[in-house]
Amino acid sequence: MKHISKAFLLGAALAVAACSNANRFDDDMVGQDAAATRIDNGIIPGSVNDPRAPAYFNQTIGDRVFFEVDQSTLTAQARATLDAQAQWLTTNSDYLAVIEGHADEQGTREYNIALGARRANTVMEYLISRGIPANRLKFISYGKERPVEICSEEACYSKNRRSVTIISQGLTG
């Protein structure tokens, strides 16, 4: 009897997940059980409210941290975000992460690649210091090649000087 009700709940959970965020359907398979039990608490599995969902990592915790001009040191706010990222990665130990480093357009192409690498590596080392195994992490720099904001003002530059932690499921899950 218990088995049947669980299957029923799972079906319902997946249906909701599919409606709310079709792209995350595959990711949700990991958290079947948790999702099935938590749906009663009003948490939509796979959503930004589901602590096990990538959407929660990307949006509720925040997948990115920002840097001052020419700097790769972490602000207090960045450290708080990364603490939460580390906690999530500890809980969801089957996820790998690639940390992207980016720079704003004020700088030469070559220097910005190296600067983006410094930023991404700083984030990676911080996550390692918070207990994430180095073999789950990689970093890459895009320099100034991939801005998210395109104006030539500080309002945009401050959003482009960033590192973004891109999570993906490993084979160990």
Added chain:
Amino acid sequence: MKAILVPVLTWLGLLASAALSLWFGILATPVLAQDGPLRIEITEGVIEPMPYAVPAFVAETDGAAAFTEEVSRVVADDLNGTGLFREIPRDAHISRISSFNAPVPFADWKAINAQALVTGAVSTDANGRVVVKFRVWDVFAGQELGQGMQFVSTPDGVRRLAHKVADQVYSRLTGEAPYFDSRVVFISETGPKNERVKRMAIMDYDGANVQYLTNGASIVLAPRFSPDGSRILYTSYETGFPAVHVLNVGDVQSRILQPNDGVMSFAPRFSPDGATVVYSLTQGSNTDIWAMDIASATPRRLTASPAIETAPSYSPDGSQIVFESDRSGTQQLYIMPASGGEATRISFGQGRYGTPVWSPRGDLIAFTKQNAGRFHIGVMRTDGSEERLLTASFLDEGPTWAPNGRVIMFSRETQGAQGASALYSVDISGRNLKRVRTPAGASDPSWGPLQ
């Protein structure tokens, strides 16, 4: 004045490229005594462009008429583009050249103040090849300047024939080495700033004959010609990580220089002998300069500071490397022996200095300077003295030298959400700033050798 034209006297050499074969030879001509040949002196000050005339080249065979206009137009465009010469328009010409061998009526050219005159003829031979002949005249001395020459190529090389003619005229009138018959590899850019598609492309120095070398699926950056123009180093994200690739221009085949998972390599440049690549490698938060012998694929570390060291460029004799480092706290320029070791800082002005490039003559270093919210392309002597800024804009970067060291090409990106990148060239005196024609946006030029 009687010019006797005989068949090609001397075969000076055979120049081959993937696209065409091109031959040239000197035409025999009576030797004339010359004292004080016509010469434009290129100095740092403002100069008055030399007035000259290029009447339409004469078609000597039926098949040649299709090429005469293009040849004389390209010759004039090359010369005009230097800013050193002023073409006297055809409608001001008094006499017309109807035969390449006819005596030149100097009085008619003096009357319109043409100091130099370029005459030429085009013919086609039995094999369908195009033959271009030309002579350069010192109008006021009433003498030929140098010897008549002819160049031969297949029809697809007609623009190169014209560039060869213009190179000769430029050299004879300036005393400088030429640069028109050369190519530029660059990054073609399309799409908005946050979704820019980058493709590596190659073109003639004047923007003609663009060919794409990559398809735009991966980010490609900062291509650099080998000294002989046969290979190109560039950075590609094809594997997911930035890595230095080397491409054969002939068959457009490329390979990763140093396959190494998770390690970033970028900012490559060839040594003057083409056997070694110097580049940046990022390990952890540290970016250092490495050199690699291409044949043995053996990397050697040249810098070992925790700072960012990048943008290395060899001196023309291969003995030294200029590069940028932020070891002092901001980006500055340094020179070290090619084998690594202690580096000497050479930039001391206000602002930040990056992407240094050693001139082919060895006496100057071009760089990108960032100061007070503006970007500049500048040059300084190799000891850092006599710094001169040639440009100023929202974002200028990435200088590259013309083969003769007289002209610099670079990228200029415009400000704002609609900002786009384009190529510009400027004389090392700071004069004659102009945009280089490209089909779309363009950045990261690298000027190849004279072909």
